[in-house]
Amino acid sequence: MNPIQQRRQEYRSLFKQNVAKRLLVDKVVKIIVFSCVIIAIIPLGSILIEVFKNGLTAISIEFLTETPGSAGSGEGGIGPAIQGTLIIIGLSSIIGVPIGVMSGVFLSEYGDNALARFIRFFNDVFMEFPSIILGIFAFLIIVLVLGHFSVWAGAFALSLIMFPIVARTTEESLKMVPMTYREAGTALGLKKWVITFRIVISAAKSGMITGILLSVSRIGGETAPLIMTVLGSSQFFSSMDTPMDALPLRIWRLSLLPYDSAQLQGWGAALVLIMIILGINLGVRYYFTNKKNGFFGQLIKQRKKITK
Amino acid sequence: MDKVISNLKKRRVISDKVFKIGATVAGTYVLVIVVLIAFQLMSESYPIWEKEGLSFITKTDWNAVEDRESFGALPYILGTLTTSAIAMMIGVPLSIGIAMFISDAPPKIGAPLGFLVELLAAVPSVIYGLWGLFVFRVYFRDWIETPLHDVFGDNIWLFSGNPYGLDILTASVILAIMIIPTVSAVSREIMKAVPQQQKEAAYMLGATKWEMFKLAIFPYSKTGLIGASILGLGRAVGETMAVTMLIGNATGIGAIPSSLFGPSQTMSSIIANEFVEASPASIHMPALIGIGLILLLIAIVINVIAHLLVTRMLKIKEGAINN
Amino acid sequence: MTTLTIKPINMESSPVAAPERRTPIDVSKYKMVAENVTVSYGGIDAVRNVTMKFKENSVTALIGPSGCGKTTFLRCLNRMHDMTKNAKVTGKVMIDDIDLYSKEIDPIYHRRKVGMVFQKPNPFPTMSVYDNVTAGLRLNGIRDKRILDEIVEDSLKMAYLWDEVKNDLKKSAIELSGGQQQRLCIARALAIQPEVLLMDEPASALDPIATQKIEETIIELKKDYTIIIVTHNMQQAIRVSDYTGFMYLGDLVEFGETKKLFTDPKDELTAKYVQGHFG
Numbered sequence: 001m002n003p004i005q006q007r008r009q010e011y012r013s014l015f016k017q018n019v020a021k022r023l024l025v026d027k028v029v030k031i032i033v034f035s036c037v038i039i040a041i042i043p044l045g046s047i048l049i050e051v052f053k054n055g056l057t058a059i060s061i062e063f064l065t066e067t068p069g070s071a072g073s074g075e076g077g078i079g080p081a082i083q084g085t086l087i088i089i090g091l092s093s094i095i096g097v098p099i100g101v102m103s104g105v106f107l108s109e110y111g112d113n114a115l116a117r118f119i120r121f122f123n124d125v126f127m128e129f130p131s132i133i134l135g136i137f138a139f140l141i142i143v144l145v146l147g148h149f150s151v152w153a154g155a156f157a158l159s160l161i162m163f164p165i166v167a168r169t170t171e172e173s174l175k176m177v178p179m180t181y182r183e184a185g186t187a188l189g190l191k192k193w194v195i196t197f198r199i200v201i202s203a204a205k206s207g208m209i210t211g212i213l214l215s216v217s218r219i220g221g222e223t224a225p226l227i228m229t230v231l232g233s234s235q236f237f238s239s240m241d242t243p244m245d246a247l248p249l250r251i252w253r254l255s256l257l258p259y260d261s262a263q264l265q266g267w268g269a270a271l272v273l274i275m276i277i278l279g280i281n282l283g284v285r286y287y288f289t290n291k292k293n294g295f296f297g298q299l300i301k302q303r304k305k306i307t308k
Numbered sequence: 309m310d311k312v313i314s315n316l317k318k319r320r321v322i323s324d325k326v327f328k329i330g331a332t333v334a335g336t337y338v339l340v341i342v343v344l345i346a347f348q349l350m351s352e353s354y355p356i357w358e359k360e361g362l363s364f365i366t367k368t369d370w371n372a373v374e375d376r377e378s379f380g381a382l383p384y385i386l387g388t389l390t391t392s393a394i395a396m397m398i399g400v401p402l403s404i405g406i407a408m409f410i411s412d413a414p415p416k417i418g419a420p421l422g423f424l425v426e427l428l429a430a431v432p433s434v435i436y437g438l439w440g441l442f443v444f445r446v447y448f449r450d451w452i453e454t455p456l457h458d459v460f461g462d463n464i465w466l467f468s469g470n471p472y473g474l475d476i477l478t479a480s481v482i483l484a485i486m487i488i489p490t491v492s493a494v495s496r497e498i499m500k501a502v503p504q505q506q507k508e509a510a511y512m513l514g515a516t517k518w519e520m521f522k523l524a525i526f527p528y529s530k531t532g533l534i535g536a537s538i539l540g541l542g543r544a545v546g547e548t549m550a551v552t553m554l555i556g557n558a559t560g561i562g563a564i565p566s567s568l569f570g571p572s573q574t575m576s577s578i579i580a581n582e583f584v585e586a587s588p589a590s591i592h593m594p595a596l597i598g599i600g601l602i603l604l605l606i607a608i609v610i611n612v613i614a615h616l617l618v619t620r621m622l623k624i625k626e627g628a629i630n631n
Numbered sequence: 632m633t634t635l636t637i638k639p640i641n642m643e644s645s646p647v648a649a650p651e652r653r654t655p656i657d658v659s660k661y662k663m664v665a666e667n668v669t670v671s672y673g674g675i676d677a678v679r680n681v682t683m684k685f686k687e688n689s690v691t692a693l694i695g696p697s698g699c700g701k702t703t704f705l706r707c708l709n710r711m712h713d714m715t716k717n718a719k720v721t722g723k724v725m726i727d728d729i730d731l732y733s734k735e736i737d738p739i740y741h742r743r744k745v746g747m748v749f750q751k752p753n754p755f756p757t758m759s760v761y762d763n764v765t766a767g768l769r770l771n772g773i774r775d776k777r778i779l780d781e782i783v784e785d786s787l788k789m790a791y792l793w794d795e796v797k798n799d800l801k802k803s804a805i806e807l808s809g810g811q812q813q814r815l816c817i818a819r820a821l822a823i824q825p826e827v828l829l830m831d832e833p834a835s836a837l838d839p840i841a842t843q844k845i846e847e848t849i850i851e852l853k854k855d856y857t858i859i860i861v862t863h864n865m866q867q868a869i870r871v872s873d874y875t876g877f878m879y880l881g882d883l884v885e886f887g888e889t890k891k892l893f894t895d896p897k898d899e900l901t902a903k904y905v906q907g908h909f910g
Contacts, residue, residue, distance in 0.1 A: 004855060011782060011824045016772030019740045026516035036405030040492075041424050043485050047431055047439045102334030110331055119335045126338050128611040129604065130546030132576050133345065136583070136600050140348045144588070164338060193327035221432025224548040224576070228583045248434045248549070255438050255553060263442060270435050281430050414716065505753035509816070511714055513767035513823060514743040523766060527757035 048274070055271025058264045064272070068234045068250075074261030078269045080236045081250035085276070087237055088154050088230070088246055089220050096159030097166055097212055104170025104208075109196055111171070120171075127164045134160045135225035142229070149231045149243045157225035162215045169211025173204035206288045217280035221273060223248035247273040345604075353598035355591050364598060370560035372582075372592045379595035381575070381602055383563035388574040388603070390565040391476055391551060392544035395483035399544075400537045402484070403491035410492075411499045412517065422496075429489035437553030440482045445554065448481065449473035453569055471569040474556040479572075482550050487540035494539055494618060498532035499525055501622055535617025542611040545603070552577035575603040659728075662687035662857040663708065663745075663827050668722035670703050670712060677703045679881040680722075685827070685874075690849060690858045692872035692889065694865060696909060700881040701861045705829050708859065709745035710738055726827065743771070746820030747829045751836045752812035754804035754819070760787075761800040763815055767823035782822055789855075790818035791848045810841025817848060821856075828852065830860040834867070846871050865905060869893055877901045 062077050069076030103123070107116055138157035142150055177200045185195035201208065226232070231243035232253060247269055254266035356364055356379060367380025406425055410418045453471035460467040469475075502525050510524040526533075556571020563573040573581075579596050586592035663685040670678040678700040685691050693701040703712075710731055712718040724731045726744055754763045764783045765773075773779060783800065787793040792814040796802065804815060813833060820828060830849070834842035849858060849871045862868050868875055869889060876886040877898075885892060885901045896902045903909060 008824050008855070011778075014773055014775075014778060015743075015824075018772045019737055022516050022519065022770075023737070023739065026518045029518040033405040033409040036402045037409050037421055037425065039402060040406055040428065040485070040488050041421070043439075043444075044424060044428050044431070046443065047435065050439055050443050051435065099334050099337055102331050103337060106331035106335035110328060110335075115332075116335065119338060122338050122342055124615060125608060125611060126342055128542055128546065128607060129345070130548065130576055130607055132546075132548045132579055133349070133600050133604050133607075136579070136597060137345045137348055139583075140352055140597075141344070160341065167338075191327075192324045196327070217430065221434065223432070223434045224580055227580055231584065248432060251434050251438055252549065252553070255441055266438055267442075270438050273432065274435065277430055277432065281427075503753070505749055505751060506755065508711065508714065508747075508749060509753045509755065509819075510766075511711065512709065512747040512749075512820065513770060514739050515770055516739065519770055523755065523770075527755065530757075 051267060051270050051274050054264065054267035055269075055274075058268025059271065063265070063268055067236065068265075071257055072259035072261060074259075074264075076265075078245075078247070078250055078265065078272065080233060080245040081247045081269060082272060083237055084230070084233075084244045084246040085220060085248075085273070087151065087244065088158060088226070089216055091151065091155035092158035092162055092219055093212070093216055095155055096162030096215075099159070100163035100166025100212075100215075101170050101208070103163065103167035104174060105196060105201075107167065107171040108174035109192075109200075123164045123167055127168070130224075131157075131161055131222055132224035132227075135228050138225065139228040146241065148241055149229065151230055151237075151240045151242075151244050153229035154226050154244070154246075157229050158219040158222060161219050161222060161225070165215040165218065166212055169215075170204075170208050173207030173211065174200055176207065177203045210284050210288050213280050213284045217277045220277055220280070221248055223252055247276075349597055349601040349604065353594045353601050355594040356598040359591060364595075365602065368561045368564060370563075372586070372590065374590065377591050379591065379598075380560075381595075381599050383558075383560065384573050384575045384578050384599055385602060385606075386565055387476075387555070387563055387572040388545055388576070388606070390572070391480045391483055391555070391574055392541050394477070394480035394568075395487055395544040396537060396541050397484075398481060399484035399487045399540055400491055403488050403536070403540065404495050404533065406488065406492040407495035407499055408521065411496050425492055426489050428485065433486070433547060433549035434553075436482055436486060436550040440478065440550060440554045444482065445473035445478055448478055453477065457569060465566075466568050469567040469569040472556075472571075474554055474571055475567075475569045476555065476565055476572050477568040479551045479555040479574075482554055483544045483547055486547060486550060487543045490543050491536050491540035494536035495533055498529045498536060498618070498621055501532070502528045529621060531617050532621030535614050535621060538610060538614035538617065542607060542614055545610060546576065546607050548576040548580050552580045557581060575599050579603075661685055662726065663859075664723075664725040665704070665708060666723040666725065668704065668707050668720070668724065670700070670707060671719045672715075673717050676881050678707070681878070681881075681883045683876055683883065683886060685857055685859060687857050688853055688855070689874060690853050690860060690872045691874040691876065692868035693859065693861045693876050693878060694863070694868050694904070695878035695884075696904065697863070698880075699878040701876075701878045702831055704878065705831055705859060705861050708827070708829055709742050709747055711747070713738070743767075743823055744825050745827045745829060746823060746825035748813070748816050748820055748831065748833045750832045752809060752816050754807075754812050754815050756803075756805045758804055759801045760796050760804055760807070760815060763804050764818050764822045766819060771823065783818075786818040786822040787815075789821050789848075789852060790814040791844055791851075792818055808841070810837050810844060813837060813841070813845060814848065817845075817852075821852075825856070827857045827859065830858065832861055832863060835863065842867075865893070877904060879904070 064077055064082060065079045066077035067080055068078065107120055110116065111120070134157045137160070138153040142153035142156060181199050181203055182195055185199050190198075226246050226249050230246065230249070232249040233243040233245045235245075237244050251266050251269045251273065254262045254269065257263075360367065360379070364379065364381055365385070366382050367378070368382050369378040369380045370383070371378045410422045410425075413421070449471050453473065453475075456467050457469070457471050462468075506524040506528060507520055510520040513523075515523055551574050555573060555577055557577070558571040558573055559578070562571070565572050579600055583593070583596050586596055661684045665681065665683045668678060668681050669676060681700075681704055683691075693705060695701050706712055707720055707722075708724055712720050720732065722732070726741065729736055729741055731738065731741055755766060758766065761783055764786050765779050768779060768782060784793060784797075787796065792811060795811060796807070804812065807815060813836070817833070834845045837845065846867065849860065852858060860872065872889045874887065875889045875892045877884045877892065877896075877900075879900060885896060885898045887897070892901065893905050896905060
């Protein structure tokens with residue numbers, strides 16, 4: 001062995017026999033990160049289990065259709081709350097979806113300039129506004145002005161949560177449509193708005209609908225903006241200018257009461273709300289699942305867009 | 309014939325122009341809204357700023373009684389910052405661990421687990437509050453808070469105060485759970501953005517998986533991971549319902565965070581609790597709106613910083629190490 | 632990357648998959664032996680039943696058109712495919728009597744004997760020149776600054792980079808030019824005292840002057856290391872290598888001394904490739 005090789009052998013002998021230790025550390029880290037996942041999933045499991053376990057006992061036809069009884073009596077139901085939730089998410093969608101879609105169209109089809117970058121940035125910032133601030137805003141410009149609580153105010157507040165999400169998911173869905181579709185439309189002599197609606201949006205349909213439905217499920221669970229806009233009520237919907245109940249509000253109010261029966265009704269309401277939300281979430285996924293990336297992969301991708 | 313064609317062309321151009329204008333208006337809607345919100349919050353809270361000036365931010369009174377009205381936002385600012393900071397301290401390490409696991413696990417395991425973690429984000433805040441109130445709080449108080457108090461209560465001020473379960477720590481832990489989906493999802497994107505060649509270089513040197521993280525992934529994605537954590541902080545700051553239901557609802561000086569087991573109040577929770585009760589004639593509502601303004605400013609600053617860190621990291625990936 | 636569209640003209644000389652080796656190879660004569668290596672991704676074979684033997688202190692070039700499997704094969708030699716999710720590797724890779732793929736041995740320890748330099752320079756961007764070179768050493772538990780300094784100087788000298796960086800070893804790695812970065816990567820691979828060096832088109836991302844430096848480095852390194860280099864540049868193969876293997880669509884078509892393979896190839900397909908009929 002020449003001196004160079006000898007030196008190398010010396011170096012090699014310096015390498016500590018630490019491979020076993022390194023592999024052990026690696027294994028420990030693997031266990032730790034796996035535990036992190038388990039720690040995160042346990043609350044999810046517990047929440048779902050408790051909601052179903054406790055809520056199921058409260059569910060009955062009366063519960064789902066009657067107005068609340070007197071506090072603590074254990075009678076009555078959450079009929080108005082269910083009705084209210086359905087009304088408010090419907091109205092919010094009517095307001096928020098068109099704006100969101102057109103906004104997304106703007107960002108995607110006309111979005112290659114400074115204004116669009118500016119708007120995109122503001123959109124992202126706006127998405128992070130605390131929802132209670134949006135409730136205050138709706139209160140100030142609608143409730144205060146009208147002089148009373150209003151369903152419009154609630155729908156407006158929720159629409160403010162919806163439209164940036166819809167704008168973002170619409171933009172991304174439209175961007176995924178290849179330019180060649182648009183070029184084909186232009187070659188056929190079609191107007192741009194026709195191309196956008198008939199061709200591009202058609203192609204991006206499933207992504208857009210997914211985004212819209214996910215944002216609907218998001219606002220279905222929102223409470224804070226409704227507190228100072230629709231206030232909550234024990235009556236069914238009577239007019240746009242009176243307070244209205246909604247599931248999240250009812251759950252909150254029930255949780256504040258010191259009676260076991262109220263607590264039980266709270267679980268029942270929570271069950272109904274979770275069913276609606278999970279139903280939309282999983283249903284949308286299942287219906288629009290893309291074979292590529294698999295069922296879960298697509299879900300995660302779309303979910304991330306909503307929660308980001 | 310030429311006239312017909314040129315008329316058709318004009319009409320096409322007009323309808324497209326209308327479309328473009330409509331889309332642009334829709335796009336600028338968000339700008340208008342943001343400006344309006346800022347304006348409304350500032351003008352409607354003006355009375356409290358006029359009365360207290362900037363000391364509104366440092367005062368700790370909270371008295372809504374007529375003729376003796378006095379309001380200070382400090383306890384709630386501290387409450388928000390404390391709960392969010394603790395939520396970050398608990399939630400961020402968990403989220404990074406989750407991101408590490410899922411980015412490395414085979415898709416068959418990683419995808420379903422990732423989905424379940426994401427599902428945490430679908431649960432409404434009020435249901436977190438409900439579960440926290442009637443399930444989590446009981447176990448947490450008996451198995452964690454009370455033992456901690458018994459052992460450390462006399463020595464460490466953090467653990468003083470008899471734990472009833474409706475306190476800063478409980479609220480913070482629930483907040484931590486709530487920010488996990490966001491932070492882990494963004495962290496995962498950031499880790500995925502590390503170029504494959506970096507990981508291969510570490511692997512070539514004989515690194516174990518963990519060593520590869522230390523050598524190739526973490527140094528490269530450090531900025532982005534910090535951004536992801538701050539994004540989680542931003543989420544925590546804006547959270548309302550779960551915190552309201554678990555934080556014990558103290559007001560005034562009593563709301564200043566003094567121990568982990570003491571009740572407190574955050575900016576969003578005081579608004580949620582008192583807004584509907586506040587008489588518009590008094591200065592109570594402007595005080596609450598003023599708190600909302602402070603909350604909004606804090607939330608915006610945190611989120612802008614987070615965004616910059618994250619997008620800067622993801623942009624670096626694009627122009628990687630090319631000479 | 633152009634995909635091959637020309638079909639070989641003479642079907643008789645098309646490569647047939649090498650039969651399973653029956654007579655055992657005398658591994659003592661060679662530094663590294665790859666035996667019946669097959670790599671498949673999701674059912675499709677990228678490398679099919681390839682057997683190659685590498686003599687100590689030689690340079691072997693792997694040539695072939697894009698997509699022929701030469702890089703995939705190279706990456707088998709240090710188990711790089713462990714990192715790829717869908718890859719399945721069968722066969723043996725022996726280095727000094729030890730099969731890297733056998734279940735009994737610890738891959739981390741033995742994989743260290745095989746260093747790798749990649750196509751695009753990939754130094755760790757957050758680390759200095761010094762830290763890049765010592766990265767592998769620190770993993771193996773060497774902390775003594777004296778020794779680290781020694782090995783850093785030794786490795787950088789072997790990579791022909793020492794003179795250019797010796798005055799500022801704390802400089803960030805990404806401040807170096809492309810050619811310098813690649814030589815840094817060579818130094819980094821050499822620092823862990825491997826015995827075999829794998830190079831995957833190491834000069835393809837570099838300018839001609841940097842390429843020349845790299846080639847000079849390779850010829851110098853041959854004295855102490857066994858080198859296997861993948862290249863799409865036939866002139867480079869001729870300049871630096873002693874042996875050459877020609878691969879086509881996953882099979883090893885021909886393997887032999889470089890001079891002979893290029894001037895008088897045995898296989899007609901090889902002849903067509905080296906004469907530039909396809910690529």
